[in-house]
Amino acid sequence: xxxxxxxxxxxxxxxxxxxxxxSLLRSAIGLALTSAILSILMFRLDSPLAGVFELSVCTGLIxxxxxxxxxxxxxxxxxxxxxxxxxxxxxxxxxxxxxxxxGIAISFIKIKIDWSLPAAAAEKDARLIxxxxxxxxxxxxIIILLAGVFGVVILFKEVKKNE
Amino acid sequence: xxxxxxFWLALALFIGQAGLAIFATPEAWGHSLxxxxxxxxxxxMVDSLSRAMLLCISMVLSISLLVGRYDISGExxxxxxxxxxxxxxxxMDGVVMTTxxxxxxxxxxxxxxxxxxxxxxxxxxxxxxxxxxxxVLSVVATILMFSAIALLLLVSGSTSFSIVQAxxxxxxxxxxxxxxxxxxxCGLFIKAxxxxxxxxxxDAHSAAPAxxxxxxxxxxxxxxxxxxxxxxxxxxxGYTSSVTYILMLVGTISIIFGALGALGQRDFKRMxxxxxxxxxxxxxxxxxxxxxxxxxxxxxxxxxxxxxxxLLFLNAAAVESQTGIRDMNKMGGLASRMPLTGITSVLAxxxxxxxxxxAGFWSKLIIILALWMAGYxxxxxxxxxxxxxxxxxxxxxxxxxxxGKLNEEFAYIKEAEFGFSLAxxxxxxxxxxxxxxxxxxxxxxxxxxxxxxxx
Numbered sequence: 001x002x003x004x005x006x007x008x009x010x011x012x013x014x015x016x017x018x019x020x021x022x023s024l025l026r027s028a029i030g031l032a033l034t035s036a037i038l039s040i041l042m043f044r045l046d047s048p049l050a051g052v053f054e055l056s057v058c059t060g061l062i063x064x065x066x067x068x069x070x071x072x073x074x075x076x077x078x079x080x081x082x083x084x085x086x087x088x089x090x091x092x093x094x095x096x097x098x099x100x101x102x103g104i105a106i107s108f109i110k111i112k113i114d115w116s117l118p119a120a121a122a123e124k125d126a127r128l129i130x131x132x133x134x135x136x137x138x139x140x141x142i143i144i145l146l147a148g149v150f151g152v153v154i155l156f157k158e159v160k161k162n163e
Numbered sequence: 164x165x166x167x168x169x170f171w172l173a174l175a176l177f178i179g180q181a182g183l184a185i186f187a188t189p190e191a192w193g194h195s196l197x198x199x200x201x202x203x204x205x206x207x208m209v210d211s212l213s214r215a216m217l218l219c220i221s222m223v224l225s226i227s228l229l230v231g232r233y234d235i236s237g238e239x240x241x242x243x244x245x246x247x248x249x250x251x252x253x254x255m256d257g258v259v260m261t262t263x264x265x266x267x268x269x270x271x272x273x274x275x276x277x278x279x280x281x282x283x284x285x286x287x288x289x290x291x292x293x294x295x296x297x298x299v300l301s302v303v304a305t306i307l308m309f310s311a312i313a314l315l316l317l318v319s320g321s322t323s324f325s326i327v328q329a330x331x332x333x334x335x336x337x338x339x340x341x342x343x344x345x346x347x348x349c350g351l352f353i354k355a356x357x358x359x360x361x362x363x364x365x366d367a368h369s370a371a372p373a374x375x376x377x378x379x380x381x382x383x384x385x386x387x388x389x390x391x392x393x394x395x396x397x398x399x400x401g402y403t404s405s406v407t408y409i410l411m412l413v414g415t416i417s418i419i420f421g422a423l424g425a426l427g428q429r430d431f432k433r434m435x436x437x438x439x440x441x442x443x444x445x446x447x448x449x450x451x452x453x454x455x456x457x458x459x460x461x462x463x464x465x466x467x468x469x470x471x472x473x474l475l476f477l478n479a480a481a482v483e484s485q486t487g488i489r490d491m492n493k494m495g496g497l498a499s500r501m502p503l504t505g506i507t508s509v510l511a512x513x514x515x516x517x518x519x520x521x522a523g524f525w526s527k528l529i530i531i532l533a534l535w536m537a538g539y540x541x542x543x544x545x546x547x548x549x550x551x552x553x554x555x556x557x558x559x560x561x562x563x564x565x566x567g568k569l570n571e572e573f574a575y576i577k578e579a580e581f582g583f584s585l586a587x588x589x590x591x592x593x594x595x596x597x598x599x600x601x602x603x604x605x606x607x608x609x610x611x612x613x614x615x616x617x618x
Contacts, residue, residue, distance in 0.1 A: 136206070140257060140269035144276055147250050151280035154243050 004044055011037045020088070022081045024070050032063035057141070065148055166242040173245050174228055177252070181221035184214045207260040211612045215462055216259040216390050219469045222593075223381035224248055226473050226586045231374035233580040234480055235284075244284070244374065251277040251378070255386045264312055264399065265322040271308075271354070271387055275301050278383055281375040282367045293370035297363040304353035311347035314339055315399075324398045331399065344400050348392070348409060355388020357447060358417040361440050365424075368436035369489075373480025376432055380439045381473035385465050389446045393461070402453045410451030415545050417444030422552035426559065431479045431489045434560060435472065438515065441549060442468045448546060449530035452537040459609045460529030467514065467522045467597070474511040474590040478504050481579035481587070482564065486572075491560060496569030500576050505565040507587040512557035514594045517550045522597040529609075 014037055018030030035058035042051035076084070209217070231244045254277060257270030279301070283294035316322055318340060319330030334340050349360065356364035364384070368376050392410070400406060421441030428434035442464070449461035481504045482497060483489055498505025514523035527550055534543035578584060597604065 134265075136257070136261065136263070136266045137269050140254075140266060140273055143250060143253055143273045144269070147247075147273060147276045147280070150243075150246065150250070151276065154247075154280060155283055155286065 004041065007037060007041050007044065011041060022085050024076075025067065028063060028066040028070055031058075031066065035063070065145075065152065166238055169242055169245045170228065170232060173249055174225060176249070177221045177225040177228065180252075180256075181218055181225070184218035184221065187214075206262055208262045209260055211608075212390070212393065212462060213259045215466060215608075215612060216386060217256065219385065219466055220252065220255045220259070220382050223378060223469055223473055224252060226381070226477065226590065227374045227378040229582050229586045230377060230477060230480060231372070233582040234373045234484070240284075244281075247277050247281055248378075251281075251383075255382065258386050259390060262324050262398075263322050264315065264324065264327060264395075267391065267394075268308055268312055271391070272305065274383060274387055275305075275354075278367075278379060281378065282371045284372055284375060285370070287370075289366075289370040293363070293366035297367045300353050300360075300363040304350040307346040307350035307353075311343040311350070314343035328399045328401070331401070335403075341405075344406070345409075347395065347400075348406075351388055351392050351395070352413055354384070355392065355443050355447070356384050356440055357388065357413050357443055358420050358440055361417075361421075364440060365433050365436040368439065368476075369430055369432040373432075373476060373483065376435075376480070377473045377476045380436065380476055381469045384439065384443060385446075385469060389443060389450075389461070389465055392447065393450055393458070396450075397458075407451055407453055410447050411539070411542055414444045414446075414448030414451055415542060417441060418448065418546065418549035419444075419552070422549055422556060425556040426552065429490050429492050431482065431491050431560070431564065432476065433489075434491070434556065435475050435479060438475075438553070438556065439468070439472055441553065442472070442515070444549070445527065445530055445546065448542060449533060452534050452539055452542070454533050454537050455610065456529060457533035457537065459612050460526055460533050462612045463609050464523075464526035464530060467526045467594075470590055470593050470597070471511040471514040471523055474507055474587060474594070475515070477583060477587050477590065478508040478511065481583040484579050484583070485576045491563040494564045494570060494573070495567045496565070497573060497576075498565035499569055500573060501565075501578050503578055503584050503587060507591040508565060509561060510591045510594055512561055514598070516554035516557050518554075520598045520601075522594050522601070525598065525601045 011034060014030060014034040018027050018034055021027050021030060035054055038058075039051045039055040042048070042054060228245065228248060231241060231248075235241050235244050251274055254270050254273030254275075258267055258274065261267050261270060279294055279298055282297055283290050312322065315327050315331075318334055318337070319327045321327065321330075331340060352360040353363075368379050371379060396402065396406060396410075418441050421437050421439075421444055425434045425437035425441060428437060446461045446465050446468070449457045449464060451457070479489070481501065482494070485501065486494065486497070488494070510521065514521035517524045517527035519525075527546070531543050531546050534540075534546060
């Protein structure tokens with residue numbers, strides 16, 4: 001339990017770093033890192049199939065797609081990055097107060113809620129699920145990736161060529 | 164050579180799909196489709212509702228393809244556009260034929276990713292900003308729907324429509340289930356562009372090339388929003404008092420505020436985008452009343468809106484291609500220079516405003532009758548008020564763009580390219596034909612659609 005909590009906190013920190021970092025490239029690397037940590041958590045919570053998917057698709061393919069896209073874009077100057085950083089932080093200045101206020105408000109609400117849910121079904125054989133039961137999803141995901149790559153080529157490559 | 168052939172191949176594919184949707188009997192579709200024998204087995208299902216959607220998809224994609232041929236410059240860009248249309252076809256067909264909630268989500272994402280690229284296709288600041296807004300809101304919708312699917316999977320242990328529905332029957336009042344249904348609906352409202360979840364829609368529809376606007380307003384928001392709402396509620400969530408209340412509330416807000424938004428616009432395409440929000444409200448309101456008649460009316464209005472809105476976007480594109488502007492206040496008297504565009508836009512506007520005997524009149528009438536017969540008299544009156552507002556903004560558009568004194572600046576413009584005219588005539592014929600053949604369609608096509616929900 002303690003290990004899982006530690007991984008969960010690491011996941012949140014990696015996610016925060018991903019959205020707060022100045023560089024777009026670091027942000028993409030942060031995304032891959034966050035996905036990798038999430039995969040570890042999934043393996044530990046007895047969901048190896050979800051873990052494998054997270055690791056292969058999000059950590060691998062999506063990150064490669066992001067990084068290749070970023071390599072085709074025009075990087076910001078140091079001054080521009082600093083300006084964006086200031087603006088971004090200014091946007092979030094009330095967030096801690098909002099979180100604390102929401103926490104206090106929720107603690108005062110005493111509604112009896114039925115949170116119970118049945119236990120998750122036992123993991124089946126990953127091969128069986130992937131190749132026999134979820135063929136349509138696999139096809140759909142392949143099309144999404146193709147569409148993503150096609151989009152990058154259409155929207156970014158030409159801009160780079162023109163520059 | 165291959166790039167030119169792609170256009171005709173895609174057109175043949177779309178027309179083939181339309182033919183199958185119209186002429187293949189329910190027995191021919193069967194209850195479930197398995198592709199390539201046992202090696203690649205996809206459990207797909209095509210019922211009356213799916214057939215109606217397949218017809219809408221193929222019709223609007225064909226029109227978009229025709230318009231794109233003239234609207235999108237450069238052979239390379241046109242080839243990319245055709246490829247994107249084919250990817251979008253696979254996404255939308257997947258959405259309307261799947262029987263699994265996760266597969267539905269995957270194919271919705273295929274359509275969303277393709278739409279995103281299509282919105283940004285012009286690559287100017289306006290298009291990129293609209294694509295960014297659309298992406299941000301789409302991600303929110305994705306997170307909401309994905310979380311809901313995770314919760315539903317926890318409850319039922321499966322993502323198949325029938326198994327999830329059976330599991331929900333036994334855990335109806337569980338808070339997390341209600342929460343899952345609520346957030347799933349919110350995600351779908353974003354995809355449908357319903358108010359107050361509509362922020363992306365006016366920007367995306369006005370910034371995209373005309374062929375893409377036709378696609379987005381004509382069919383994309385209907386497949387991802389309206390169809391999915393109808394399918395999930397009838398196949399999984401079921402009608403509860405809270406679901407009915409949410410649908411009718413969102414529908415009513417969209418009808419009125421969408422129409423008011425359209426009234427205040429100067430930009431031709433932006434006005435049409437707000438009009439789409441209002442018409443999506445009608446579809447949701449008709450379906451929300453939960454009767455067979457209401458559902459038949461909703462699906463019929465979905466089809467009619469796909470036709471007349473595609474035609475209006477086509478007219479807007481024709482006008483923009485000839486005048487170079489979209490500001491309606493700077494136009495005027497264009498019907499004398501572009502008579503075909505003028506006439507077809509009048510037909511589309513009157514159909515949209517619900518004027519008999521055009522197709523839009525019948526679908527609005529069915530929705531209002533269904534609301535009245537179900538006892539929702541207040542909502543029926545709001546729907547009538549919305550129809551009057553619709554008439555007001557369409558008449559205002561006609562006066563500012565096509566009638567009145569001709570702006571001297573446009574004294575020498577001509578009718579738009581042949582592709583625009585051909586597509587406009589086809590769509591106008593559908594509007595008039597469906598309107599006149601309504602009695603024939605009612606028993607053979609529309610009421611069976613309502614019956615599949617068992618309402």
